[in-house]
Amino acid sequence: MRRYEFDDDLYDAPGHLIRRLQQAAVSMFMTETASAGLDLTPVQFGALTMTKHHPGIDQVTLAGLIAYDKATIGEVVSRLIAKGLLTRIVSSADRRSRELYVTDAGSRQLTKMTPGVWRVQQQLLAALSESEQVQFLDLLKKVTESVNERSRAPLRTADS
Amino acid sequence: MRRYEFDDDLYDAPGHLIRRLQQAAVSMFMTETASAGLDLTPVQFGALTMTKHHPGIDQVTLAGLIAYDKATIGEVVSRLIAKGLLTRIVSSADRRSRELYVTDAGSRQLTKMTPGVWRVQQQLLAALSESEQVQFLDLLKKVTESVNERSRAPLRTADS
Numbered sequence: 076m077r078r079y080e081f082d083d084d085l086y087d088a089p090g091h092l093i094r095r096l097q098q099a100a101v102s103m104f105m106t107e108t109a110s111a112g113l114d115l116t117p118v119q120f121g122a123l124t125m126t127k128h129h130p131g132i133d134q135v136t137l138a139g140l141i142a143y144d145k146a147t148i149g150e151v152v153s154r155l156i157a158k159g160l161l162t163r164i165v166s167s168a169d170r171r172s173r174e175l176y177v178t179d180a181g182s183r184q185l186t187k188m189t190p191g192v193w194r195v196q197q198q199l200l201a202a203l204s205e206s207e208q209v210q211f212l213d214l215l216k217k218v219t220e221s222v223n224e225r226s227r228a229p230l231r232t233a234d235s
Numbered sequence: 236m237r238r239y240e241f242d243d244d245l246y247d248a249p250g251h252l253i254r255r256l257q258q259a260a261v262s263m264f265m266t267e268t269a270s271a272g273l274d275l276t277p278v279q280f281g282a283l284t285m286t287k288h289h290p291g292i293d294q295v296t297l298a299g300l301i302a303y304d305k306a307t308i309g310e311v312v313s314r315l316i317a318k319g320l321l322t323r324i325v326s327s328a329d330r331r332s333r334e335l336y337v338t339d340a341g342s343r344q345l346t347k348m349t350p351g352v353w354r355v356q357q358q359l360l361a362a363l364s365e366s367e368q369v370q371f372l373d374l375l376k377k378v379t380e381s382v383n384e385r386s387r388a389p390l391r392t393a394d395s
Binding site: 085086087088089090091092093094095096097099100101102103104106111113117118121124125136142175186192195199200201202203207210211212214215216217218219221222223225226227229230234 | 242245246247248249250251252253254255256257258259261262263264266277278281284285301302345352355356358359360361362363367370371372373374377378379380381382383385386387388390394
């Protein structure tokens with residue numbers, strides 16, 4: 076086992092590389108959406124997408140579906156409601172709970188954004204050959220899944 | 236070229252995986268440092284480490300060295316000063332600029348933290364075989380470097 080010497084080797088630490096990559100990915104996402112005249116963050120986009128596919132979902136379940144903090148998902152949802160992209164109604168089955176739905180404006184926004192979001196995913200991996208892309212995504216998924224339960228905001232899929 | 240269908244395939248999007256992994260890495264880092272009785276964030280740790288290796292560095296150069304936003308590096312530095320881990324003095328060469336130094340307490344903190352930080356780096360990759368770890372880090376570095384200039388906070392090494 077090699078020991079990290081935290082000088083230049085900070086640059087080889089996976090945690091450092093992951094933070095840098097995340098920062099770049101967010102910047103690229105924001106540039107793409109801005110150039111489409113939109114200003115959604117990656118998390119807002121994820122929330123909108125997942126609500127579209129799970130109409131009537133509640134906020135806490137939505138947080139799990141996009142691996143976002145339960146404590147702060149409320150802000151994401153509120154912003155999407157303020158933008159007129161989501162709507163929140165009282166559940167008829169349980170008056171204490173709230174159901175989320177994508178509005179027509181939200182649906183149009185999603186349609187408008189999707190090509191750009193897809194472009195960002197391609198640009199992120201553009202430095203890799205096709206086989207390296209497959210390799211990288213496989214390993215990235217394996218690593219991400221393996222530490223899911225150690226995250227403050229684990230992914231909770233619809234069937235988990 | 237496969238088109239992303241953003242339902243379950245959101246989960247295959249590199250941007251989504253990178254955010255999840257970054258969240259988990261930060262949680263793991265905070266758990267490790269908390270269990271050592273410390274409360275430094277990964278970015279604060281990076282700033283302390285880099286200042287240790289570049290005594291007298293100025294704030295903007297430090298931001299570049301740890302790939303952190305110039306607009307918000309001031310907060311990171313101020314917190315480290317408030318904790319007594321960094322000190323900021325007027326440069327004798329240029330009275331308009333400020334030099335940063337790690338205090339003795341800061342040095343002790345770094346020594347105390349380093350094993351835990353190193354442990355987190357190992358834990359992050361623990362799901363991979365040794366050869367997969369090498370592969371993953373190589374690809375992660377390649378991808379991260381390739382998008383450095385598209386980040387709002389590009390890495391600027393000492394010799395760049």
